[in-house]
Amino acid sequence: MPDHHATSPFRDYQLINAYDEMFTSASISRPQYGRLYQRLLELTPAELQQRQHAADLMFLHQGITFTVYHANEGTERIFPYDLLPRILSGGEWATIESGLVQRITALNLFLHDIYHRGHILTDKIVPADLIYSSRHYRREMRGLALPHNVYTTVVGTDLIRQPDGTFAVLEDNLRVPSGASYMLANRQVMKTTFPKLFSDYGVRPVETYSQALLATLRSLAPQRAEPNIVLLSPGVFNSAYFEHTFLARQMGITLVEGSDLVTHDNMVYMRTTAGLERVDVIYRRIDDDFIDPLVFRPDSALGVPGLFNAYRAGNVALGNAIGTGVADDKAVYAYVPAMIRYYLQQEPILPNVETFLLEDPKQRAHVLDRLDQLVVKAVGESGGYGMLIGPHSTAAERAAFREQILAKPRNYIAQPTIMLSRAPCFIDGKVEPCHVDLRPYILYGDKITILPSGLTRVALRRGSLVVNSSQGGGSKDTWVLSE
Amino acid sequence: MLSRVADHLYWMSRYLERAEHTARLIGMHLNFILDQSNGAAGQRRQLLLKSLHIVPKSPVSDDYDLVEVLTFNRTNPNALVSCIAAARENARQVREQISTEMWGQVNQLFLAVNATQMSRVWADQPYEFYQMVKNGSHLFQGITDSTMSHGQGWHFIQLGRFLERVMCVAQLLDAELQALAQDRYSPSTAAGQLALIGLLRSCTAFEAYSKVYTANVQRRQVVEFLLLNPEFPHSISFAIRAMQSALDGIATATDSHKGARVFRLAGRLRAQFDYSQIDEIIAAGLPSYLTDVRERCSQIHDAVYETCIDYPIEEKLAQ
Numbered sequence: 004m005p006d007h008h009a010t011s012p013f014r015d016y017q018l019i020n021a022y023d024e025m026f027t028s029a030s031i032s033r034p035q036y037g038r039l040y041q042r043l044l045e046l047t048p049a050e051l052q053q054r055q056h057a058a059d060l061m062f063l064h065q066g067i068t069f070t071v072y073h074a075n076e077g078t079e080r081i082f083p084y085d086l087l088p089r090i091l092s093g094g095e096w097a098t099i100e101s102g103l104v105q106r107i108t109a110l111n112l113f114l115h116d117i118y119h120r121g122h123i124l125t126d127k128i129v130p131a132d133l134i135y136s137s138r139h140y141r142r143e144m145r146g147l148a149l150p151h152n153v154y155t156t157v158v159g160t161d162l163i164r165q166p167d168g169t170f171a172v173l174e175d176n177l178r179v180p181s182g183a184s185y186m187l188a189n190r191q192v193m194k195t196t197f198p199k200l201f202s203d204y205g206v207r208p209v210e211t212y213s214q215a216l217l218a219t220l221r222s223l224a225p226q227r228a229e230p231n232i233v234l235l236s237p238g239v240f241n242s243a244y245f246e247h248t249f250l251a252r253q254m255g256i257t258l259v260e261g262s263d264l265v266t267h268d269n270m271v272y273m274r275t276t277a278g279l280e281r282v283d284v285i286y287r288r289i290d291d292d293f294i295d296p297l298v299f300r301p302d303s304a305l306g307v308p309g310l311f312n313a314y315r316a317g318n319v320a321l322g323n324a325i326g327t328g329v330a331d332d333k334a335v336y337a338y339v340p341a342m343i344r345y346y347l348q349q350e351p352i353l354p355n356v357e358t359f360l361l362e363d364p365k366q367r368a369h370v371l372d373r374l375d376q377l378v379v380k381a382v383g384e385s386g387g388y389g390m391l392i393g394p395h396s397t398a399a400e401r402a403a404f405r406e407q408i409l410a411k412p413r414n415y416i417a418q419p420t421i422m423l424s425r426a427p428c429f430i431d432g433k434v435e436p437c438h439v440d441l442r443p444y445i446l447y448g449d450k451i452t453i454l455p456s457g458l459t460r461v462a463l464r465r466g467s468l469v470v471n472s473s474q475g476g477g478s479k480d481t482w483v484l485s486e
Numbered sequence: 487m488l489s490r491v492a493d494h495l496y497w498m499s500r501y502l503e504r505a506e507h508t509a510r511l512i513g514m515h516l517n518f519i520l521d522q523s524n525g526a527a528g529q530r531r532q533l534l535l536k537s538l539h540i541v542p543k544s545p546v547s548d549d550y551d552l553v554e555v556l557t558f559n560r561t562n563p564n565a566l567v568s569c570i571a572a573a574r575e576n577a578r579q580v581r582e583q584i585s586t587e588m589w590g591q592v593n594q595l596f597l598a599v600n601a602t603q604m605s606r607v608w609a610d611q612p613y614e615f616y617q618m619v620k621n622g623s624h625l626f627q628g629i630t631d632s633t634m635s636h637g638q639g640w641h642f643i644q645l646g647r648f649l650e651r652v653m654c655v656a657q658l659l660d661a662e663l664q665a666l667a668q669d670r671y672s673p674s675t676a677a678g679q680l681a682l683i684g685l686l687r688s689c690t691a692f693e694a695y696s697k698v699y700t701a702n703v704q705r706r707q708v709v710e711f712l713l714l715n716p717e718f719p720h721s722i723s724f725a726i727r728a729m730q731s732a733l734d735g736i737a738t739a740t741d742s743h744k745g746a747r748v749f750r751l752a753g754r755l756r757a758q759f760d761y762s763q764i765d766e767i768i769a770a771g772l773p774s775y776l777t778d779v780r781e782r783c784s785q786i787h788d789a790v791y792e793t794c795i796d797y798p799i800e801e802k803l804a805q
Binding site: 035 | 487488489490492578579582583628638642736739740741742794795797799800803
């Protein structure tokens with residue numbers, strides 16, 4: 004930007020064809036960023052550096068870490084935190100919120116439908132074989148009535164902002180989404196690093212997330228006055244273990260592992276030093292596959308034998324329900340707008356990203372011709388694994404994916420390379436734009452609750468489009484303004 | 487409290503106590519052999535191994551080997567570094583149940599020990615290294631007492647610590663007393679006196695002993711002090727009382743039936759110590775007495791597991 008002098012922290016800030024969260028054009032900031040911009044110009048780089056340092060120390064001292072797989076030493080890492088907030092206006096948030104409510108409502112109606120009568124399949128809105136061929140469709144769930152008919156207790160929907168400034172849904176994470184604890188920790192740290200700015204801005208609070216989550220879990224309880232709610236974690240070696248301990252502590256519930264739970268006569272109990280204690284609700288952070296070795300993967304040592312029968316008998320509730328993964332299969336994702344029209348007779352408020360289904364011969368041919376421009380994703384994967392980013396790929400990688408696609412077209416989808424919007428980040432003493440997405444958390448029990456914020460994930464490697472923490476991403480605090 | 491959590495707290499504490507005991511014995515040994523002839527030093531090495539109940543995989547020919555096996559050899563599960571790693575791993579599994587300060591201390595101790603190399607310890611001041619480990623363990627106990635609620639978890643920590651202490655001191659006494667029976671250590675000789683003082687020092691008991699019996703070190707009185715003194719924290723009698731009081735705390739917290747086997751066993755062991763006299767014990771035979779104490783501790787350990795940690799679920803459902 005030409006009008007920034009040589010010592011300005013913005014001296015290397017470039018605008019490209021991606022939407023910029025902060026600037027409309029060179030040095031003209033969007034209204035909600037005005038005060039932040041002013042403040043950043045007043046502070047010296049040393050002062051900014053000092054605040055970043057203080058923030059990093061807070062994360063270190065609180066042990067806010069995640070685990071990286073396949074790394075021998077130092078597998079616990081600090082989740083990189085960016086100093087500067089991402090700011091959304093009240094109006095922008097209102098659109099996001101109503102769009103998410105609409106989408107989650109439709110997705111739950113869809114899940115209920117496909118595990119019961121299957122109207123949407125007989126009406127040929129969604130192809131039946133697409134559903135029945137999904138690895139995440141659980142026949143065991145057919146005909147099971149759930150509290151409030153709700154399947155997705157916690158959802159973390161990944162939103163991206165397109166170059167025209169509108170938000171679109173990239174992924175619905177309906178299985179065991181993580182990251183809410185980072186949203187809360189980021190806010191805690193932000194309040195101590197920029198207290199004055201924060202209070203001047205009128206930021207809507209997120210601190211009630213744990214209470215809202217607890218109330219949501221409580222609403223699932225089979226009829227018992229004081230339900231015993233536990234969080235089921237795979238244990239200390241899981242990448243999200245910090246989050247499990249954080250949320251359990253915040254909610255005041257017991258953190259259990261599979262070996263702590265036993266079943267008897269279709270009841271679930273936890274082993275305590277004072278004997279067995281009945282469990283009513285399990286906030287499970289273990290995938291379907293591993294939750295009960297008697298029903299799903301028999302080699303799972305993480306789960307609880309007999310849990311599924313207790314669940315079917317209605318003696319214990321699970322959040323999220325089993326079998327939600329079928330609706331976040333990336334090939335089923337393409338049909339969510341159709342679901343919204345079918346169940347709610349509404350137009351989707353938040354659009355999908357254009358998606359090619361590779362089972363369709365025409366779409367497949369189109370994609371195979373353009374592998375160097377598109378992003379190919381395996382339908383059942385998450386966390387940025389099993390992906391081909393066309394423009395950044397080598398010929399060998401493309402050849403390998405072509406072969407895999409031809410072998411099992413149902414397992415892949417393709418999307419255009421999306422220009423994620425960019426937000427200012429503090430890197431090496433300067434402010435630079437990095438690509439970001441947004442993951443708000445939607446709680447659904449007897450009602451839908453969405454806390455006005457979310458996890459803004461940042462691709463901190465220069466030019467990178469991948470924001471996943473397992474792939475070198477970081478995060479920043481997300482402010483939703485009250486006006 | 488989850489059974490798994492109690493299990494980890496208990497073992498965290500046992501391993502740390504074992505590490506501290508090992509550090510104290512090695513430190514004592516290295517000091518002791520300075521006054522010994524070469525022949526006697528070999529015997530002292532065997533004695534140290536026996537006191538710690540360790541059978542090395544390959545023969546130990548000098549003190550360097552010995553210290554390596556007992557301190558840094560990871561293939562020896564009772565080596566000091568293995569004990570501290572195990573304590574830290576148990577703490578890590580229940581990081582949310584202990585205070586941040588406790589985790590910080592056990593982690594720091596682990597990092598310090600792990601970063602130390604045998605050759606450095608040997609070349610520099612071995613004494614300082616073992617002092618650091620002892621201090622680290624003492625600091626952890628102080629931090630535990632002042633930052634953690636003295637509830638059920640704390641009682642499991644106390645139980646682990648004192649049960650391990652009874653086992654360790656009984657083993658040490660057994661090995662030492664057999665060695666002291668040799669002519670070379672006749673109480674009237676200087677060697678005999680030094681050996682008794684060494685035994686007391688192995689339990690940090692020399693000063694406390696002297697306050698009761700003066701520095702006149704007699705075998706009978708040393709045994710009496712280490713077995714039956716009700717006030718000294720490293721005597722077996724003291725540790726048994728502390729064990730029983732931890733079990734009382736656990737019984738109250740878990741609302742357990744006080745007649746359960748574990749509480750009967752602990753109560754009986756304590757009563758035996760409260761009403762024992764040293765002459766009777768010696769007359770009946772010390773080695774079998776000490777073996778009996780260790781066996782009863784094992785039974786208490788098993789009974790705690792049957793009652794609180796690894797019980798058959800049918801039994802609890804029937805209650």
